[in-house]
Amino acid sequence: MSFPETIRPGALIRPDDQPNPDMSGWRVDRKPAVQRSLCVDCLLCWAFCPDAAVVVQSGHFAGFHYPACKGCEICVATCPTHAISMVPEATPVGPQGEMGGERR
């Protein structure tokens, strides 16, 4: 869907009118990861993330949407149990952003 051919009257914008841009290039070799056993699902990271990069499913923390994450580390600073930390970009993480091999 290309803009402006699809401008609705009044420039009304609907969800998914445009793809979300990939902001991962803003990160400098560090991405957030979670130590799942420490997470208490308080969702403060979700509340404070300025780019809606924290994924929540059914009221539980469910990982990071890395293309939206700019690496600002606000989630790290916010997490009361220090479950979130920054790891090198190349570090493998699980589908829910959990650090390698860790299970809840």
Place this chain on the structure above:
Amino acid sequence: MTSWFTEKPRDLRRFHVLTGGQAVAEALRQIDPDVFPVYPITPQTPIIEAFAQCVADGRSHARILTAESEHSAMSAAVGAALAGARTITATASQGLAYMIEIVYLAASLRAPVVIAVGNRALSGPINIHGDHSDGMLARDSGAVQVYVTTAQEAYDWMVMGVKLAEHGEVLLPVMVGLDGFTLTHSAEPVEILEDDAVREFVGPYAYPYPLLSEVPGTYGAFAMPEHYFEIKRQQIAALDRVGTVLPAITHAFAELSGRDYAPLEAYRMEDAERAMVIMGSHHGTAQETVDMLRARGQKVGVVTVRLFRPFPRHELAEQLRSVQAIAVFDRASTPGSFPPLYLETRAAVRSPRVDSIIYGLGGRDLTPDDVIQVFERLKRPAVDTEPIFYAGSDETEKER
């Protein structure tokens, strides 16, 4: 009385002696909008008073939102219209001046709000009487602008205005301007249509993207240079489409009422050598004066412009095609340049002689003598005359 009155038998029981303000309120009662956000200002107050009485009596379900200012009233109107409520408001003069920021937004957000304007001079000096300076302030807002000539027309255009504003190809605010006091406060016979006929004519509110729906949306987002221009062009195109969709609306209304409206009205223009162009309530004075001069054998005519935005330039050019000398009467001034209707006419026609006349500022009357004086000036060579003539001012006396 205009010709529609005599053309076919009318049911006199449908006639009421109403002021323009009351006629607008009667249209409001029949349209029965959902929301009427408003702030009182002379000479628009009779509209609020009469309509508030209707609501208090349970004859309209409208929610009258008494805002703390016109800026807030118009903001509420835009929000209500986009949320999915049929919304009408009314204002005048300083009120419109205070509202103007949001009138632009209503046009750009494509909020189909109908605004009744009791046209009144802008301060200063402060003055409560009629002229078009308030309407001209909103000239470039993107709103449709209609200037009516009688209380009957004010009623009719409120009904048609709703239909026009909400047309899917338009979705723009419509301003119905009626001259302060001359129309808002003067009583005349007004034919009121059946309630059901009006309700059926306007139909249910049809804004296609209501905020109160299942689909979320962002209204009024920021636009960077790469988008603003196209969005603005889209809005301009919508206003231009009024010229295309209006005939169907006026035709449907004519079937209902017997009154057929066009963007402009030509009177005795068939073989006119000299003509005047005017807007608003002095249309009657102009037509009577033209009759007087025609009786003396002078080939004169008058074109009354009703639809000012979008401006009917092709229709005007057609009417004035073979006219040698034209006087354009503006009831507003553009200090430092020529007034709005004059510039529009100049841009539309190729006549060798177009004079600019400013009249009626701050409620000054325009008499038949003033009009005759202007037609006499059109006989004289243009080089002898000042670029702008102020009819009915002390300057008029000087020339007599």
